[in-house]
Amino acid sequence: MDISFTNNSEDLTRHTENDDLMVGMKAVRVWGTLGWHDIRQRYRRSVLGPFWFTLSTIIMVFVLGALYSTLLHQEISDYLPYLAVGLVVWAYLASVANEGCMAFIGSAYLIKQIRLPLTVHVCRIAWRNFVILLHSLPVIVVLLLIFGHWPGWEVVLVPFALLILLLHGVWLGVTLGVLCARFRDIPPIVTNLIQVVFFFTPVMWSPEILKDRSxxxxxxxxxxxxETVRAPLTGRPTHWESWAWSVGLLIVGFVFSQFLMKRFRNRVPYWL
Incomplete structure (x- = not known):
């Protein structure tokens, strides 16, 4: 695998803890190639490749949809697309969080041998999981067509929502990567926390059923x-509060990850 360690005529080895995030995110060719290589290696000699995730999503949606639409007294024609988007986006967030914990630990051999922005290793993880997410979008489109749902003009917001989702994966991976490199007890804590938070997050259920506890x-x-992805796709009302929360959390997340980089970036190789 041939990768040039230059991007836009800028030497990637010339960076500091102050610009690690920016330089690493700009190295699209490096982390894009590494992420695509990871996908090819994971599904090497597989007939369906990353579409295995799509198939598992289809099975999960129909099994859970048939069960929970009855338990929650929901119309299955409305519930299946709602559930499908929720599961796909949640799978991306959960995967980025879990793999982000091991972003620097798993790339220790590269970090110790090649001076690259640490953010490159995180973008690699976020990108490969984002590609897998994109493979599952056809499932949602098919479900919408089957049940006669046609998204409105709000569908133009989906690309922006997906971009924001990808960026969330970057700051989350950087933050967890630095913390987990220093404290090795954090990865199992994150794994268990994700399982708990899943049931408190409206992935399989809607806030309306909580009534006064919404x-x-x-x-x-x-x-x-x-919701920034699900509402436009399923034709549900898009509330500005969801976009405010999403953008606000993105800003806070990048500020915090930049703080960690400035403070601890040079210590990470020693922690590994």
Whole structure:
């Protein structure tokens, strides 16, 4: 695999903890190639390749949809697309969080041998999981067509929502990568926390069923991240609060990840 370590005539080895995030994110050719290589290696000699994730999503949606639409007294024609988008976006967030914990630990051999922005290793993870997410979007489109749902003009917001989702994966991976490189007890904590948070996040259920306790969803930032993608796709009303939460969390996340980079970037190789 031939990768040039230059991007836009800028030497990637010339960076500091102050610009690691920016230089790393600009190295699209490097982390894009590495991420695509990871996908090819993971599904090497597989007939369906990354579409195995799409197939598993289809099975999960129809099994859970048939069960929970009955338990929650929801129309299956409305519930299946709602559930499909929720599961796909949640799978991306959960994968980025879990793999982000091991972003620097798993790339220790590269970090110790080649001076690259640490953010490159995180973008690699976020990108490969984002590509897998894109493979599952046809499932949602098919479900919408089967049940006669046609998205309105709000569908033009989907590319922006997906871009924001990708960027969330970057700051989350950087933050967890630095913390987990220093404290090795954090990865299992994150794994268990994700399982718990899943049930408190409106992925399989809608906030409306909580009635006067809907604040559980309204103050859950993960719900708003999912909703910025789900609402435009399923033709549901798009609330500005969800976009405000999503963009606001993105800004706070990058500020915090930049703080960690400036403070601890040079210590990460020693922690590995």
């Amino acid at each position: 604040w559980v969803a309204e103050y859950n930032p993960l719900y708003h991240l999912i």
